[in-house]
Amino acid sequence: MRGEQFIQSLNDGRKVWLDGELVTHLSQHPAFSGTLKTISRLFNMLDEPGIRESIGFVPPGGKKYAHGSFLVPYSPQDLAKRRNSFDLWSRETNGMMSRLSDYGRSMITGWFAAREEIGKLDPHFESKITAYYEEARDKDLFLTTAILDPQIDRSNGLEDSRINERFLHVVKETDEGIIVRGAKMIATGAPYTHDFIIFSFLNFEEKDHKHAHVLIVPATSEGLHIVCRESFADQRAQNHILSSRYEEMDAVLFFDDVFIPWERVLLYGNPDAVLKLRANKTANALAFHQTVVRSVAKLEFVTGVAFAVAESIGVQGYLHIQEKLGELITQIDVMKALVIASETMAEPDESGVLVPELSYIDTARNIGTKYYPRAIEIVQQIGGGGFVQTPSGMEDFYGPISNLMHLYFEGATVSAEKKVQLFKLAWDLIGSPLGSRHELYERFYAGDPVRAYASQYVKFDKGSLTDPVWKLLKESSKDVY
Secondary structure: OHHHHHHHHOOOOOOEEEOOEEEOOHHHOOOOHHHHHHHHHHHHHHHOOOOHHHHEEOOOOOOOOEEHHHOOOOOHHHHHHHHHHHHHHHHHOOOOOOOOOHHHHHHHHHHHHOHHHHOOOOOOHHHHHHHHHHHHHHOOOOEEEEOEOOOOOOOOOOOOHHHHOOEOEEEEEOOOEEEEEEEEEEEEOHHHOOEEEEOOOOOOOHHHHHHOEEEEEEOOOOOEEEEEOOOOOOOOOOOOOOOOOOOOOEEEEEEEEEEEEHHHEEEEOOHHHHHHHHOOHHHHHHHHHHHHHHHHHHHHHHHHHHHHHHHHOOOOOOHHHHHHHHHHHHHHHHHHHHHHHHHHOOEEOOOOOEEOOHHHHHHHHHHHHHHHHHHHHHHHHHHHHHHHOOOOOHHHHHOOOHHHHHHHOOOOOOOHHHHHHHHHHHHHHHOOHHHHHHHHHHHHOOOOHHHHHHHHHHHOOOHHHHHHHHHHHHHHHHHHO
8 A cells, every 4th residue: 555655655765854863763762653553544545446536646657546636637626626626635534634745745736737938938947847747747746846945044135154055055966966055844744754855945046056955855865954843743642632643843954065967856956947946827826726726625624614613612602702703703714615616716827727816826825824724713712711611531531530530520511521622622722832833823824924915916807996996987077177
């Protein structure tokens, strides 16, 4: 099965650092074992008859199913196939794993789909992205991104030598490739990835050519160090249902003179080309489409937890609680509508690829930065102090005071044991280290929310709204005079 093959493939000598130690067997380490079981189960879905047809497709000339994120959409049916593949994985993980490779795969697929257009920026791009896309698709490669630069001094840019030398840059060119040095963040899912998709959000100038690159970097690269944050995984699955299976891990990457062969250097040395690739509508729409589909699944899960908590303590009949629960339903409907709108209004690009309407996707990603924290706040308000009144472990229900546990933790509609289990699940969502990480992630994963909203305004066809205003004023002036 693919899941087992995936786990075995990670025993490849990669340098994953956690708590100051080099992790040699990821699948046996408590910080990673639960998550790897989850990912393994997802990969196995592509081998299961009745499921693989919904989540994947057979590429032309191929024999086995590839994940739907690799499908280049030319029809509404293709877009629906892609959405369905995102949706199935998201629901299987309750939206709690954001970088399950389908985002990174979609970005590569987008670059491949737009290869002719992007190829105008570099004559070698088209052949490189075609070869890599087919390799990633056919080998089921797990992909993630690392596109941010380390927070050293945000008040200065590359003109500061302290920053210039620590942001990822090329230090040497050879006949075989380039050697890079510096750091990148935040690589979500880094310990499990086969390859990293590397580029930058910097606004490059010509003098920044050594920082201007788009790279595909194998996790096994000599000199590459994957430095993990503190693990939020918890082996006590009964008490920490989410933390025991959905800790996807974030990491900073240290590039200590890492060699990248030319075939993995998609762009280099041309700041304008890198900026244009970064803004490519086809790639962005296909990748960002996945993020919104996942957001819907996650908001539905949070809403389900909120409903269950309200019912378990008998507060669902109060008007102010109903108002809050209704607000959660509104969040879901708005996000779903934006997904539908993006697909309904999809148009072919220059190559005939059917591209979801990016404006609706941008709107969903922007409001999602406010929706999710608000959803978590509502769960907190509904359960209140009950979240800190649960016992230390479910084991207490089988100890000497079992009868008292069942007596005093009983709920309005559920048994004491089920109520405590529910509140522990909710706490894992709203109050645990994993839950706090998710709230922070949903606020910022799409970038600076202020810039994102401002960008929507800047790109919007403002005349479509202001022209009727000026027209009315002009007509009104004629009426008066």
